[in-house]
Amino acid sequence: MLRINCPVCGLRDESEFSYGGDATVMRPAHDETSADVWHDYVFLRDNPRGPHREYWHHVQGCRQWLVVERDTLTHRIGGAVLACDGEEAR
Amino acid sequence: MRYSVFSLVANALGGHRGWPRAWRDPQPKPHYDVVIVGGGGHGLATAYYLAKEHGIRNVAVIEKGWLGGGNTGRNTTIVRSNYMIPGNTMFYERSLRLWEQLSHDLNYNVMFSQRGQYNLCHSPASLDAARLRGNIMRANGIDAELLDRAEVMRRLPYLDYSPNARFPIIGALFQGRAGTARHDAVAWGYARGADMNGVDIIQQCEVTGFLREGGRIVGVETTRGPIRAGKVGLAVAGHTGHLAAKAGLTLPIETHVLQAFVSEPLKPMIDTVISFAAAHFYISQSDKGGLVLGGDIDGYNSYAQRGGLPMMEHTLASGKALIPALSRLRVLRQWAGVMDMSMDGSPFICKSPIDGLYINGGWCYGGFKATPASGWCFAWTLAKDEPHEDNARFTLDRFRRGVMIDEKGAGPTPNAH
Numbered sequence: 001m002l003r004i005n006c007p008v009c010g011l012r013d014e015s016e017f018s019y020g021g022d023a024t025v026m027r028p029a030h031d032e033t034s035a036d037v038w039h040d041y042v043f044l045r046d047n048p049r050g051p052h053r054e055y056w057h058h059v060q061g062c063r064q065w066l067v068v069e070r071d072t073l074t075h076r077i078g079g080a081v082l083a084c085d086g087e088e089a090r
Numbered sequence: 091m092r093y094s095v096f097s098l099v100a101n102a103l104g105g106h107r108g109w110p111r112a113w114r115d116p117q118p119k120p121h122y123d124v125v126i127v128g129g130g131g132h133g134l135a136t137a138y139y140l141a142k143e144h145g146i147r148n149v150a151v152i153e154k155g156w157l158g159g160g161n162t163g164r165n166t167t168i169v170r171s172n173y174m175i176p177g178n179t180m181f182y183e184r185s186l187r188l189w190e191q192l193s194h195d196l197n198y199n200v201m202f203s204q205r206g207q208y209n210l211c212h213s214p215a216s217l218d219a220a221r222l223r224g225n226i227m228r229a230n231g232i233d234a235e236l237l238d239r240a241e242v243m244r245r246l247p248y249l250d251y252s253p254n255a256r257f258p259i260i261g262a263l264f265q266g267r268a269g270t271a272r273h274d275a276v277a278w279g280y281a282r283g284a285d286m287n288g289v290d291i292i293q294q295c296e297v298t299g300f301l302r303e304g305g306r307i308v309g310v311e312t313t314r315g316p317i318r319a320g321k322v323g324l325a326v327a328g329h330t331g332h333l334a335a336k337a338g339l340t341l342p343i344e345t346h347v348l349q350a351f352v353s354e355p356l357k358p359m360i361d362t363v364i365s366f367a368a369a370h371f372y373i374s375q376s377d378k379g380g381l382v383l384g385g386d387i388d389g390y391n392s393y394a395q396r397g398g399l400p401m402m403e404h405t406l407a408s409g410k411a412l413i414p415a416l417s418r419l420r421v422l423r424q425w426a427g428v429m430d431m432s433m434d435g436s437p438f439i440c441k442s443p444i445d446g447l448y449i450n451g452g453w454c455y456g457g458f459k460a461t462p463a464s465g466w467c468f469a470w471t472l473a474k475d476e477p478h479e480d481n482a483r484f485t486l487d488r489f490r491r492g493v494m495i496d497e498k499g500a501g502p503t504p505n506a507h
Contacts, residue, residue: 001400047341
């Protein structure tokens with residue numbers, strides 16, 4: 001069982017959360033017209049073997065989206081911050 | 091040596107002390123025509139078909155651990171060809187036809203057992219979808235039968251048909267030629283076959299990088315020194331993205347962890363393969379009596395070959411919802427493998443954008459059944475520098491071109507395929 005330290009609710013079980021994928025993927029600007037940029041955003045992932053910044057939705061808790069640092073090789077979880085804190089979260 | 095009833099009798103009389111090694115343990119040579127990275131079923135099958143079908147015998151298979159220690163030895167051994175999207179349908183049927191001859195072809199018993207597979211339907215909509223799938227299969231010469239609830243009740247009496255069932259069972263799509271195979275034997279059989287054709291199988295040798303000349307990849311850096319190669323093929327399942335990154339490629343792949351379970355041994359109970367579509371749960375019984383079962387991936391990116399308890403609970407609860415008699419059964423073993431989940435749920439067998447580098451990956455849940463055709467098509471692609479018709483759509487640029495092969499219709503969400 002992964003346990004994530006939610007900044008709002010404290011240490012909670014993985015089963016309260018829903019996974020939201022790689023948090024380093026940035027949505028292009030709305031007026032972006034390059035198909036390559038949109039292709040990379042929608043389909044390509046760095047998929048690192050090691051530290052990974054990722055979204056988790058505390059869907060059965062405070063319903064906040066978090067950015068969590070987790071190691072994909074060891075499952076060790078580092079810090080978690082609110083995704084709505086925007087650039088400060090990264 | 092060729093295995094036969096005569097070799098068996100002769101060695102039985104000799105106290106089984108005369109069996110030779112099934113394959114050599116050579117030192118890596120400085121140069122090969124083709125180096126395959128990954129000594130699982132797909133890599134070994136590729137080497138076997140390169141030698142057998144294309145006469146390319148100066149080939150090495152490089153494996154960082156031991157043969158079949160990755161997903162080849164970690165799956166639930168199910169083989170089927172019930173795919174309906176063009177690009178998948180005939181590829182998986184090629185695979186099933188190769189499976190049907192595989193033990194004879196390899197002179198090695200892979201224990202392929204065509205015990206049939208049921209895809210259960212739980213709503214009129216899912217029955218309609220199964221009818222469509224079955225019709226597409228039959229139009230392509232693949233066997234499929236649509237069964238109603240009464241027939242499923244007659245054939246699989248131990249499922250929950252009560253009014254309290256979590257999902258009502260109203261029918262099933264049945265493929266009689268589907269079944270299971272002994273997964274270790276597949277790796278060993280292909281390894282032996284490749285070795286007999288001159289392929290060097292090099293274990294305990296991890297690829298740490300690529301050798302480049304100009305823009306071209308001309309070999310691999312390994313923990314046992316550099317090995318030059320005319321062509322390098324990746325067949326490393328969940329590590330496809332990790333190794334491709336060393337070559338400077340970013341792929342439409344996320345790596346996820348998938349668990350499997352075996353129960354304590356039972357007397358014969360389940361003589362087929364059952365897929366419980368509503369909960370994404372699948373079960374069969376091994377020849378040793380253990381029930382072999384699995385469910386969803388854990389759902390988050392992972393290269394750790396172990397899963398967590400929430401998915402274990404979910405999978406076993408799904409099993410009990412389908413077969414109430416499992417309620418007091420104990421799980422004997424649990425393990426996990428790491429899957430290269432592609433963005434549309436379908437694989438890649440293609441040249442990479444870098445000259446000299448070829449990719450076989452993106453197998454998601456479905457790699458084991460694909461093993462023979464994957465090796466056959468990858469060998470074709472490596473030998474001829476162009477895809478065979480059956481893997482022509484398994485390209486990396488299909489997302490850019492808008493021709494995804496999304497069997498499940500889940501979109502670019504790897505943890506939903």
